[in-house]
Amino acid sequence: MTVIAIEKNPETRTMTITARFDAPVDRVWQVWSDPRQLERWWGPPTYPATVLHHDLIPGGSVTYLMTGPEGDKHRGWWRVLAVDAPHSLEFEDGFADDTGRPNPDLPTMIAHVTLRKEPDGGTSMEIRSTFPTVEAMQQMITMGMQEGMSAALGQIDALLAAQDG
Amino acid sequence: MVVDIADVEHADRVFHALADATRRNIVAVVLQGEHSVSDLARRYPMSFAAVQKHVAVLERAGLVTKKRRGREQRVSGNIDVLRAVHRLLDRLETVWRQRIDRIGEILADPTTGEAP
Numbered sequence: 094m095t096v097i098a099i100e101k102n103p104e105t106r107t108m109t110i111t112a113r114f115d116a117p118v119d120r121v122w123q124v125w126s127d128p129r130q131l132e133r134w135w136g137p138p139t140y141p142a143t144v145l146h147h148d149l150i151p152g153g154s155v156t157y158l159m160t161g162p163e164g165d166k167h168r169g170w171w172r173v174l175a176v177d178a179p180h181s182l183e184f185e186d187g188f189a190d191d192t193g194r195p196n197p198d199l200p201t202m203i204a205h206v207t208l209r210k211e212p213d214g215g216t217s218m219e220i221r222s223t224f225p226t227v228e229a230m231q232q233m234i235t236m237g238m239q240e241g242m243s244a245a246l247g248q249i250d251a252l253l254a255a256q257d258g
Numbered sequence: 259m260v261v262d263i264a265d266v267e268h269a270d271r272v273f274h275a276l277a278d279a280t281r282r283n284i285v286a287v288v289l290q291g292e293h294s295v296s297d298l299a300r301r302y303p304m305s306f307a308a309v310q311k312h313v314a315v316l317e318r319a320g321l322v323t324k325k326r327r328g329r330e331q332r333v334s335g336n337i338d339v340l341r342a343v344h345r346l347l348d349r350l351e352t353v354w355r356q357r358i359d360r361i362g363e364i365l366a367d368p369t370t371g372e373a374p
Contacts, residue, residue, distance in 0.1 A: 095362050096355055101347040104277050108350045112358040116365045124361050130370060134360035218358075222350055230273075233346055 122179030200229035275319035289335035
């Protein structure tokens, strides 16, 4: 088991997941800092991601494109809030429109990533993922409900997958 | 149905209601089975009126329902509203578990990664 801890807190609208990897901190950091590695794991295999822009500095941004099985395109963005390489990273993650501009009508999430060196030389990675507002969470719940009725199930899956940062 | 939580004001009430430890505990208790307000009042070091107030907050949030039976008010949990919140966090967990699996595969692949 890679995942070693999970904590879900409805009051703070936060999900925290901690995983352990048999690799040094510097190596684990690369899956975030190298866009070619990032795009291999960010999206689900059915919606492969292409990282278009990757500027991992405070105030910088990351933009990406996910392509679905029908050729459908879904764009997303990160706004980098804080970086302390190779230890921590904080970013806001949201949906973008067809031109890649952030869509202000759709909810965003905040992700806080912390990498820690383990005594055995491995690395623990903690991801704290928070809905910044009640509205954002409520909107995602509504989108999740619509998903149950939607024929385009995969599309919403991709949106959710793109969104959860 | 989870549709109950689909308006912002209501979501606000749900999160406000869940932000208090006593109220969270009351929800946990009444989800196990119906209780009267007086049963609940005996469980907490506070007045009947205080417990009644907590129950009223939970009721407005749709987390519990109250009905009168004879002279007693019976409180039961409404599981659907809570389920909507938990389902979303569960979903987030699934997405990240899958991502972590893929990261694990990349790290195990000796052909990726910069030389140290």
